[in-house]
Amino acid sequence: MTAVLEPATPAGFTPNPSKPATPSPGRLVDKFALGLDAPICLTWELTYACNLACVHCLSSSGRRDPRELTTAEAEAVIDELERMQVFYVNIGGGEPTVRPDFWHLVDYATEHHVGVKFSTNGVRINKEVAERLAKSDYVDVQISLDGATAEVNDYVRGAGSYDTAMRAMQNMYDAGFHGFKLSVVVTRQNVDQLDEFKAIADKYKAQLRLTRLRPSGRGADVWDELHLLAPQQKQLYDWLVANGEEVLTGDSFFHLAAFGDALPGLNLCGAGRVVCLIDPVGDVYACPFAIHDEFLAGNVRDEGGFKGVWQTSELFQELRQPQSGGACSSCQFFDSCRGGCMAAKFFTGLPLDGPDPECVRGFGESALDAVEGSVPKPSLDHSHKNPLRSQKLKKKPVALTLGVRPATGVVSAPPARGCDENPLAGFDPSAAGVRPPTRGCDENPLTGFTPQPGLETGSQAV
Amino acid sequence: MTTQTNRMSVPPPAAQGFDLDVAWELHPSVSIRPEPFGALMYHFGNRRLSFLKTRQLLDVVNGLAAAPDARTACLEAGVDPAHLPALGRALASLAAGDLIRPKTTSTEEPA
Numbered sequence: 153m154t155a156v157l158e159p160a161t162p163a164g165f166t167p168n169p170s171k172p173a174t175p176s177p178g179r180l181v182d183k184f185a186l187g188l189d190a191p192i193c194l195t196w197e198l199t200y201a202c203n204l205a206c207v208h209c210l211s212s213s214g215r216r217d218p219r220e221l222t223t224a225e226a227e228a229v230i231d232e233l234e235r236m237q238v239f240y241v242n243i244g245g246g247e248p249t250v251r252p253d254f255w256h257l258v259d260y261a262t263e264h265h266v267g268v269k270f271s272t273n274g275v276r277i278n279k280e281v282a283e284r285l286a287k288s289d290y291v292d293v294q295i296s297l298d299g300a301t302a303e304v305n306d307y308v309r310g311a312g313s314y315d316t317a318m319r320a321m322q323n324m325y326d327a328g329f330h331g332f333k334l335s336v337v338v339t340r341q342n343v344d345q346l347d348e349f350k351a352i353a354d355k356y357k358a359q360l361r362l363t364r365l366r367p368s369g370r371g372a373d374v375w376d377e378l379h380l381l382a383p384q385q386k387q388l389y390d391w392l393v394a395n396g397e398e399v400l401t402g403d404s405f406f407h408l409a410a411f412g413d414a415l416p417g418l419n420l421c422g423a424g425r426v427v428c429l430i431d432p433v434g435d436v437y438a439c440p441f442a443i444h445d446e447f448l449a450g451n452v453r454d455e456g457g458f459k460g461v462w463q464t465s466e467l468f469q470e471l472r473q474p475q476s477g478g479a480c481s482s483c484q485f486f487d488s489c490r491g492g493c494m495a496a497k498f499f500t501g502l503p504l505d506g507p508d509p510e511c512v513r514g515f516g517e518s519a520l521d522a523v524e525g526s527v528p529k530p531s532l533d534h535s536h537k538n539p540l541r542s543q544k545l546k547k548k549p550v551a552l553t554l555g556v557r558p559a560t561g562v563v564s565a566p567p568a569r570g571c572d573e574n575p576l577a578g579f580d581p582s583a584a585g586v587r588p589p590t591r592g593c594d595e596n597p598l599t600g601f602t603p604q605p606g607l608e609t610g611s612q613a614v
Numbered sequence: 615m616t617t618q619t620n621r622m623s624v625p626p627p628a629a630q631g632f633d634l635d636v637a638w639e640l641h642p643s644v645s646i647r648p649e650p651f652g653a654l655m656y657h658f659g660n661r662r663l664s665f666l667k668t669r670q671l672l673d674v675v676n677g678l679a680a681a682p683d684a685r686t687a688c689l690e691a692g693v694d695p696a697h698l699p700a701l702g703r704a705l706a707s708l709a710a711g712d713l714i715r716p717k718t719t720s721t722e723e724p725a
Binding site (some may be wrong): 180189190237291 | 658713
């Protein structure tokens with residue numbers, strides 16, 4: 153819930169300001185906060201299977217879940233999204249391209265007027281695939297990379313994953329697919345490489361997209377090690393300001409607004425209001441960073457389907473009520489920061505109506521000191537049971553243990569069984585790609601929203 | 615993916631002098647969804663989300679293709695003639711964002 157859309161006041165059409173032609177008084181962002189009849193876009197994790205085991209995976213992916221939606225069920229979801237006029241879906245995982253019906257579902261979605269943007273570590277983006285993708289205006293691709301050098305990247309995403317991503321980008325470039333996204337989760341280790349990331353994106357005619365590390369999924373395990381230090385937050389903010397709209401942020405960083413001017417975006421947490429997550433087994437969560445029972449609204453297999461969940465679930469109804477700023481209400485930056493990210497707070501044990509753990513004014517740190525007891529753990533864990541070969545090859549010890557998060561209370565992951573797709577089947581460890589990193593609120597479609605004061609229209613890059 | 619070159623660009627502010635007297639139409643790559651406050655528009659070519667802040671403007675946009683010119687589309691949507699200049703500015707911003715385009719008989723899409 154963090155969200156973000158620009159502090160915008162998208163212009164309303166008011167030919168006569170004193171007497172608006174039709175509704176629309178107030179800021180559009182306020183209307184969005186109250187929810188829409190259908191999401192603008194949503195994130196759809198197609199599978200928990202992944203050839204990688206990134207240490208910060210927001211969905212604790214690794215092994216396929218035997219309950220994942222079948223092809224027919226996935227098609228039915230797409231049919232429903234088409235009826236609801238959802239413009240596009242952000243497909244992720246896991247590594248979505250390892251699903252055998254992945255390309256079929258992409259085609260099915262675009263044929264049914266639902267655009268697709270998918271996140272990948274690049275493992276399946278060979279020359280043929282890149283050429284095919286380049287021919288569609290309705291498919292966008294986001295390649296994940298979390299280090300501008302192999303050393304930094306592979307530490308987080310696994311041995312060989314840097315080479316996989318670079319090869320995928322080369323294939324995209326060669327195929328003439330310009331403007332695909334190079335997606336980076338900013339960490340303590342790569343924040344000094346922002347210029348290098350930009351150079352890589354420029355080289356392949358891609359657009360750089362930076363998102364925030366969240367303590368979601370396995371990200372909770374590495375949060376203390378990888379999240380930005382206070383001076384690095386300022387460094388990132390300054391860099392984003394200097395680079396402006398050329399760099400997408402998925403509206404991830406609105407909590408940095410307290411450094412000065414708000415960054416482009418709407419400063420609205422879209423969770424359950426304009427976006428949501430459908431996970432591989434059809435569960436609908438408020439946002440991709442909140443895979444926890446607390447934020448579970450329903451399942452697409454329920455009677456009423458996705459539409460029923462979106463429009464009538466108690467959780468979403470609640471999220472669409474005006475939210476209290478709580479301890480942040482009196483802060484002068486509350487209008488743009490909105491108290492930060494719901495998921496970041498939740499998974500660090502902070503109250504949802506207080507400061508973000510990375511509050512730039514330092515209120516998060518003091519709040520964290522006051523946290524007692526254990527912090528909530530993700531409700532699901534599909535991490536690989538054993539280290540991947542790409543991890544075993546590491547020379548440098550990884551600071552965290554992968555895939556052995558104790559299932560605290562909640563639903564534990566289904567046991568590894570024969571029907572679990574082995575993501576390593578036929579996999580060349582030297583080409584190990586990585587699963588998409590924590591995607592920022594990119595899910596928030598209003599990212600980079602550019603208001604045009606005085607006009608009755610507005611637009612933003614997504 | 616030639617149409618993606620403008621993905622990173624920000625549409626310029628509304629151009630001056632929108633021609634209300636020629637025929638316009640919704641860009642074929644644009645999807646439009648009515649909302650209580652007006653409408654949301656999504657351009658699959660440049661992947662930008664836009665919105666209309668009133669239902670009346672939505673009616674105007676929806677009526678463009680069938681009307682001989684934009685002025686007629688506005689009037690048929692019930693726009694007060696005194697507000698035509700404001701509508702023209704709104705339409706100009708949509709044209710600047712490539713959301714609407716001069717109506718052509720050709721099926722070829724501008725890049």
